[in-house]
Amino acid sequence: MNKxxxxxxxxxxxxxxxxxxPMIARSRKPGNFVILRVGSKGERIPLTIVNSDLEKGxxxxxxxxxxxxxxxxxxxxxxxxxTDLVGPLxxxxxxxxxxxxxxxxxxxxxxPLYPIVEAFKKAGNRxxxxxxxxxxxxxxxxxxxxxxxxxxxxxxxxxSYGRKGxxxxxxxxxxxxxxxxxxxxxxxxIMMKFCALLTKKYNIPTQVSLNTIMVDGTxxxxxxxxxxNGETKFTCVDGPEFNAHQIDFDEMLKRLQAYKxxxxxxRTGKK
Amino acid sequence: MTAAKxxxxxxxxxxWRTELRKAVPNxxxxxxxxxxxxxxxxxxxxxxxxxxxxxxxxxEQAQREASRCMDCAxxxxxxxxxxxxxxxxxxxxxxxxxxxxxxxxxxxxSALPAVCGRVCPQEKQCEIKxxxxxxxxxxxxxxxYLERFAADYxxxxxxxxxxxxxxxxxIKVAAIGSGPASLSFAGxxxxxxxxxxxxxxxHEIGGVLKYGIPEFRLPNAIVDVxxxxxxxxxxxxxxxxxxxxxATFDDLKELGYECFFxxxxxxxxxxxxxxxxxxxxxxxxxxxxTRVNLMAANQEDSDxxxxxxxxxxxxGGGNTAMDAVRTAIRLGAEKAxxxxxxxxxxxxxxxxxxxxxxxxxxxxxxLANPIEYLANAEGRxxxxxxxxxxxxxxxxxxxxxPVPIEGAIDEMDIDIAIVAIGVSPNxxxxxxxxxxxxxxxxxxxxxxxxxxxxxxxxxxxxxxxxGGATVILAMGDGRRAAAxxxxxxxxxxxxxxxx
Ligand SMILES: Cc1cc2nc3c(=O)[nH]c(=O)nc-3n(C[C@H](O)[C@H](O)[C@H](O)COP(=O)(O)OP(=O)(O)OC[C@H]3O[C@@H](n4cnc5c(N)ncnc54)[C@H](O)[C@@H]3O)c2cc1C
Ligand SMILES: Cc1cc2nc3c(=O)[nH]c(=O)nc-3n(C[C@H](O)[C@H](O)[C@H](O)COP(=O)(O)OP(=O)(O)OC[C@H]3O[C@@H](n4cnc5c(N)ncnc54)[C@H](O)[C@@H]3O)c2cc1C
Ligand code: SF4
Ligand code: SF4
Ligand code: FES
Numbered sequence: 001m002n003k004x005x006x007x008x009x010x011x012x013x014x015x016x017x018x019x020x021x022p023m024i025a026r027s028r029k030p031g032n033f034v035i036l037r038v039g040s041k042g043e044r045i046p047l048t049i050v051n052s053d054l055e056k057g058x059x060x061x062x063x064x065x066x067x068x069x070x071x072x073x074x075x076x077x078x079x080x081x082x083t084d085l086v087g088p089l090x091x092x093x094x095x096x097x098x099x100x101x102x103x104x105x106x107x108x109x110x111x112p113l114y115p116i117v118e119a120f121k122k123a124g125n126r127x128x129x130x131x132x133x134x135x136x137x138x139x140x141x142x143x144x145x146x147x148x149x150x151x152x153x154x155x156x157x158x159x160s161y162g163r164k165g166x167x168x169x170x171x172x173x174x175x176x177x178x179x180x181x182x183x184x185x186x187x188x189x190i191m192m193k194f195c196a197l198l199t200k201k202y203n204i205p206t207q208v209s210l211n212t213i214m215v216d217g218t219x220x221x222x223x224x225x226x227x228x229n230g231e232t233k234f235t236c237v238d239g240p241e242f243n244a245h246q247i248d249f250d251e252m253l254k255r256l257q258a259y260k261x262x263x264x265x266x267r268t269g270k271k
Numbered sequence: 272m273t274a275a276k277x278x279x280x281x282x283x284x285x286x287w288r289t290e291l292r293k294a295v296p297n298x299x300x301x302x303x304x305x306x307x308x309x310x311x312x313x314x315x316x317x318x319x320x321x322x323x324x325x326x327x328x329x330x331e332q333a334q335r336e337a338s339r340c341m342d343c344a345x346x347x348x349x350x351x352x353x354x355x356x357x358x359x360x361x362x363x364x365x366x367x368x369x370x371x372x373x374x375x376x377x378x379x380x381s382a383l384p385a386v387c388g389r390v391c392p393q394e395k396q397c398e399i400k401x402x403x404x405x406x407x408x409x410x411x412x413x414x415x416y417l418e419r420f421a422a423d424y425x426x427x428x429x430x431x432x433x434x435x436x437x438x439x440x441x442i443k444v445a446a447i448g449s450g451p452a453s454l455s456f457a458g459x460x461x462x463x464x465x466x467x468x469x470x471x472x473x474h475e476i477g478g479v480l481k482y483g484i485p486e487f488r489l490p491n492a493i494v495d496v497x498x499x500x501x502x503x504x505x506x507x508x509x510x511x512x513x514x515x516x517x518a519t520f521d522d523l524k525e526l527g528y529e530c531f532f533x534x535x536x537x538x539x540x541x542x543x544x545x546x547x548x549x550x551x552x553x554x555x556x557x558x559x560x561t562r563v564n565l566m567a568a569n570q571e572d573s574d575x576x577x578x579x580x581x582x583x584x585x586x587g588g589g590n591t592a593m594d595a596v597r598t599a600i601r602l603g604a605e606k607a608x609x610x611x612x613x614x615x616x617x618x619x620x621x622x623x624x625x626x627x628x629x630x631x632x633x634x635x636x637x638l639a640n641p642i643e644y645l646a647n648a649e650g651r652x653x654x655x656x657x658x659x660x661x662x663x664x665x666x667x668x669x670x671x672x673p674v675p676i677e678g679a680i681d682e683m684d685i686d687i688a689i690v691a692i693g694v695s696p697n698x699x700x701x702x703x704x705x706x707x708x709x710x711x712x713x714x715x716x717x718x719x720x721x722x723x724x725x726x727x728x729x730x731x732x733x734x735x736x737x738g739g740a741t742v743i744l745a746m747g748d749g750r751r752a753a754a755x756x757x758x759x760x761x762x763x764x765x766x767x768x769x770x
Contacts (some may be wrong), residue, residue, distance in 0.1 A: 023517050037474060041567065043574035044474075069574055084474040086511040215566070215575075218472050218513060218699065220482075220538040221558035225549055232542060232549060237699070251549055254650045258551040262576030 002036075002082040005058055010140045013065045014108055015074050016050075022057030024049070024087045030095060030115040031209065031241055034061070034087030035217040038072040042083055045069045046214045046236070048112035049088060062111035062140065068266045089217045090240045093207070095119040099181040102174055102204070103129040103149070104195050106167050106187025110141050112209055113186045114148075120184075121148040128180075129153070130170040132187070136161035167191060168198050175202050182206070185244065189256060193249035206244035210235045213258060226252050275355060282360050283342065291363055292342050305410035306336040313630040320569050320601045321486045324627055325389070325419075330370070333420040337366035340412045343402050348414060351400030354747040356380040358397060362417055374425035375432060377418060382455035382750070385426060385493050387743050388419025390484060390590075392621045396743070426496055436504055437464035442760055445470060445528045447514045447700060450478025451742045452534035452733025454497065456749035457506045463757045467506045468528075472513040475565060478536055480742070482565040483557070485594050487601070488624070515703035529763075530728045530756050533715060534749060537734035539695040543586075547644030548690070552578060552652035556587070556595040556691035563598055580687030582606045584655055586641055587691035588618035589739075593625065595689045596633050607633050608683070612640040612660050612673045638662070638673065642680070644688060654682045694739045704729070714738055721755035722748055730756050 006018035024034060033048045051060035065074045076082065093116050101120045105113035110131055121127045129149040133139040134157045146152050153170045154162025163170065167187065174180065175198075183206040185195035192208040199206040212224040212235040224235035227248035233239065282288065309326040316322045328336065340362045348358045357376060364373035377384040391397075393415035398404060401411035425431055442465050446453035449471035460467045475481045480494045502508070514520070520531065540555035542548055559577070562568040568577035583599040585592050588611035599607045609628070611618060614637050618625055629635070638660040647653035659679035662671040696713050708716040708725035715724055715731040722730045732748025734740055 023512075027517060027519075027522075039574070041570075041573045043566065043576075072574070084511050086472065086474070086513060086517070088516055089513070215558060215561055216473065218538070219697065220540070221561050222540045222542065222555040223558045225542075227549060232544065254551060255549065257650075259576045259578070262578070266574060266576060 002085040004076055004078050004080050004082065005056075007076070007078045010062065011138050013074075014111075014138075014140050015063055015065070017061045017063065017073070017076075018053075018058045019061060019082060019085065020057060021059050021085055021087075024085070025052040025054055025057050025059050028052055028059065028088035029092035030119040031090065031093030032088030033090050033112075033217075033240065034059070034085055035089060035214065036073070036082050036086070037084040038069065038076065039083055042072065043069040044084075044215055044217070045073075046089070046211070046217060048115075048209070050111050050114050062108065064108035067263055086217070089236060091238070093119065093184075093241055095123050097124045100126045100128065100179060102171060102180045102183040103127060104132075104167050104171055104183065104185040104187070105129065105145075106132045106191040107134075107138065108140070109187030109191070109209075109211075110139075110145070113184065114141055114144060116184055116186075117145060118148045126150050128174050130155060130167055130174070131162075132156070132167035132170070132191070134158065166194075168194050171195065172198060175199075175204065180204050183244075184208075189249060189253050192244065193253070196244035196247065196249065200245050207241045208244040208247065209240045210242060210247070210252065211240070212252065213256065226255075279346070279349070279357055279360070282357065283344075287367065288342060288360075288363055291367060295338055297341050300339050300341055301407065301409070303335065303339045305339070306332050306413055306416065308413075308416055313627075313632070316487065317597075317600050317631040319487075320563060320598065321490075323490050324487050327423055328416055328420045330368075330424075333365050333370075333417060334368060336413050337362045337417060339403075340366070341402060347400045347402060347405060348397045348412070349400075351397040353396065353741075353743050354380050354750070356397075356418075358414055361421060362412065362414070365417055365421060370421055370424040371428065371430060373417075373421035377421055378432070378434070381743070382458045382746055383451060383497055383742070384418050385422035386451070386480060386489060386497070387746070388415050388417075388422055389489050389493075390621075390741075391415055391743050392741065394622050426493075431496070431500060433500060433503055434462055436462055439466065440464040442466065442529055442764070443468070443527045444530045444532070444756065444760075445514075445523055446532040446534055448472075448478060448533070448535040448733075448735075449476040449508065449510075450534055450536050450733055450745060451480060452536075452745035452749040452752075453478070453532060454501065454749065455746040456532045456534065456732070456753045458501055458504070459750055459753035460757070461501070461504045461506050463753070465757075465760075469506060469508050470512045470514050471508065471510045473565065474510055476508050476510060478534075482561045483591065483594070485560065485564055485598055487597065488594070513699070515699055519703060530730070530760060532749070532752050532756065533700055533724070533729060533731040533735055534733045534745070535697045535700045535735045537694040537739045538697040540690070541693045541695055542690055543641065543692060545641060545643055547646065547652065550644050550646050550652040551650060552580070552686060553644055553688045553690065554578075556585070556591045556689050557694070559595050559689050560591070560598065563602070569602055577602065578687050579603050580685070582608070582685045583687045583689065584608045584610055584641075584683065584685040585689045585691055586610050587693070588613065588620060589691065589693070590620045590624060591694075592691035593620045593628050595691050597624075597628050597631060599687070599689070600631050600633065608636055608685075609633055610636045610639050610641060610655070610657065612638065613670065614638055614662060617670045636683075640673070640675070641688070645682070652685060652688055655685050655688060656680060656682050694734075696735050696738060700735070712738055720751070721759075722752035723755060723759070727759070
């Protein structure tokens with residue numbers, strides 16, 4: 001069960017895994033995620049399902065090595081097994097035909113954006129995708145995105161590839177250039193915050209997919225709570241996608257740091 | 272007389288019982304003092320999550336305690352037990368030294384006696400109805416301790432009886448969730464000959480018994496033995512499987528499952544919706560206990576972190592609150608405070624846990640209710656504002672309602688707050704079954720006798736039907752559901768054959 005059938009390095013710290021999970025492959029929809037655990041003392045971590053192959057009964061995960069648990073996953077090799085894997089979790093993205101979609105992806109957030117771009121395109125929309133990374137080496141899935149986008153704009157912080165600048169700069173150009181009906185933004189919380197501010201200015205309905213801290217992923221613990229439109233919501237069951245203009249991003253940014261000290265200790269082995 | 276009562280009388284009239292009753296005069300029985308549970312000293316146990324506080328009774332202690340029971344002609348204790356265990360019968364077996372027979376008696380009524388002996392609120396159930404409490408105004412027979420003793424004795428003797436299982440009938444049924452409701456359901460259905468699969472969302476089987484109730488009250492090893500027995504009887508367990516997500520009910524029907532038992536529990540934590548509740552350092556008791564009990568975050572080699580506060584405030588007065596505050600002590604809190612809006616008498620927690628908590632150094636702040644959490648410069652919780660309360664008129668539950676004392680507000684320094692003010696039914700399953708009739712409280716509506724829901728092939732029990740209740744009630748529901756599902760399926764298949 002949960003055997004890794006393929007592993008590929010996409011950039012310095014980002015790996016792609018294709019994992020055997022026939023039930024999940026069959027049930028998953030764009031926007032869904034899984035929770036997995038590596039080792040009998042492993043932590044439960046959420047990862048978006050990037051793709052699935054019904055025939056092979058596999059799902060694709062793309063993970064960035066940012067700490068202890070993502071690091072343990074990245075060390076696994078083809079043929080090895082993931083101890084526990086559960087899903088698909090979360091609400092699926094509301095995919096419909098609206099006209100023009102602006103898809104904004106930053107860093108490893110490009111991975112969860114990929115199935116959404118594909119689905120919006122398949123639903124008959126015009127899709128313009130803006131991808132952002134710190135530099136050329138860190139950019140992932142550009143080819144795959146091109147396959148499902150009418151246009152792809154690449155932004156890098158250092159200008160080593162595409163255009164120099166932030167994702168919001170590329171996005172604003174598009175918005176000024178043509179009518180955008182809906183926007184989807186996925187990336188680091190801080191990036192989603194600024195994307196939300198931007199599209200709010202132009203009154204464009206915007207979805208973001210939140211990457212809060214989670215434990216069970218089934219609505220049982222409340223670790224993943226966020227304030228949406230003044231109300232507390234659980235990201236794992238009420239989300240992970242929400243109306244970007246209603247999210248209290250400042251609170252969310254703080255909550256991501258809730259276990260910072262403990263995470264640092266875990267990474268350096270001084271628990 | 273009901274069949275159960277008749278059986279009780281028959282058992283009571285057995286020669287050995289009559290003789291045992293005569294062997295010791297009642298006034299001698301009455302003169303014996305209630306046994307004290309052997310416990311690990313507070314200063315020793317409060318350092319480790321993994322030391323079970325109660326050590327159990329020795330055979331001598333158990334037999335002596337058993338001899339207090341007068342084997343009443345009208346054993347009122349049984350009325351207090353939600354699953355009507357024949358209490359005097361099992362106790363008299365203990366008095367006689369036939370501990371395995373005592374265990375076998377318990378198993379006739381309860382699938383998890385080692386668990387219920389430990390966690391039942393006995394003082395509100397069987398023991399409050401004991402003749403000693405009712406008529407003699409004395410400490411009741413320690414029914415819970417004796418139940419635990421018999422079950423532990425059987426387990427430790429290595430002579431656990433695997434019940435007989437009827438030959439397989441090839442009919443597939445599923446239980447959703449792996450808490451006590453589903454486990455007892457599965458145990459009975461497998462005995463009837465069904466193919467039973469239990470689906471669990473988490474990576475461990477056992478529901479609250481594993482992720483909620485801590486090791487120091489209910490060691491996982493005890494639950495694991497029961498799970499092992501179920502496996503040996505043929506029950507299949509599928510963990511990491513969220514019914515409704517991993518597969519829908521339609522998918523499961525396609526796989527051949529004919530009937531379903533929903534035991535998905537009341538896992539949704541309630542918050543108070545007061546300012547500052549989403550600050551870092553404020554969390555639900557479910558999160559705190561799950562990190563420690565399911566993810567072993569208290570152990571060095573676990574990858575899951577847990578916040579270790581110096582000044583920990585736990586909000587609530589139930590078992591969950593007590594478990595959280597005692598866990599905080601074990602994780603090194605210097606001040607572990609319980610904040611409860613009523614007075615100590617109204618606390619819903621088991622009396623024994625309140626006593627243990629106090630011995631371990633928990634501070635009780637009664638008649639106080641949080642109204643706001645305040646942050647420090649880093650945005651972590653640093654203070655809680657408390658509204659002081661007083662008791663007013665009794666409310667619908669008969670308990671005196673707490674009312675705020677106007678202007679009596681103060682602040683308390685804390686670095687962690689754990690909210691343990693109850694849970695709501697898990698909405699996941701109802702959301703996948705649009706036709707399912709629900710109550711106003713978002714619990715599943717069932718026929719109270721058969722546990723059948725508004726959709727005939729669906730039965731339900733435990734916390735998803737009752738809201739946050741108890742292990743023994745969940746277990747009783749599972750057994751009743753099994754009996755009526757068995758009848759339903761037998762009728763259904765007989766109907767098919769007749770056609
Ligand atoms: C619904 C959802 C989908 C996700 N999908 C993906 C995905 O497809 N690919 C991917 O690489 N990551 C994804 N994430 C993020 C991923 O779960 C985290 O990166 C991972 O849990 C970090 O664990 P760690 O032990 O390696 O790092 P830690 O040592 O725990 O943390 C390292 C740093 O990462 C930050 N961090 C901690 N937890 C999270 C978190 N949940 N999200 C973001 N940052 C966090 C902390 O601020 C910390 O400083 C997703 C998160 C959610 C909630
Ligand atoms: C901390 C704590 C302490 C307690 N102490 C006591 C005590 O001392 N005495 C006492 O009698 N009672 C106590 N209780 C209450 C008691 O534990 C519950 O009443 C009892 O466990 C309910 O059993 P259940 O079978 O209904 O569900 P649960 O034990 O809640 O189990 C439900 C299971 O279903 C799973 N699930 C939910 N949805 C799905 C799905 N869609 N697919 C698959 N699986 C799913 C959940 O993950 C969970 O594991 C306590 C509760 C808590 C939280
Ligand atoms: S199951 Fe609970 S209520 Fe019933 S006899 Fe045992 S301890 Fe008492
Ligand atoms: S009521 Fe008390 S004394 Fe009487 S049979 Fe029950 S436990 Fe024994
Ligand atoms: S992760 Fe526990 S409730 Fe969302």
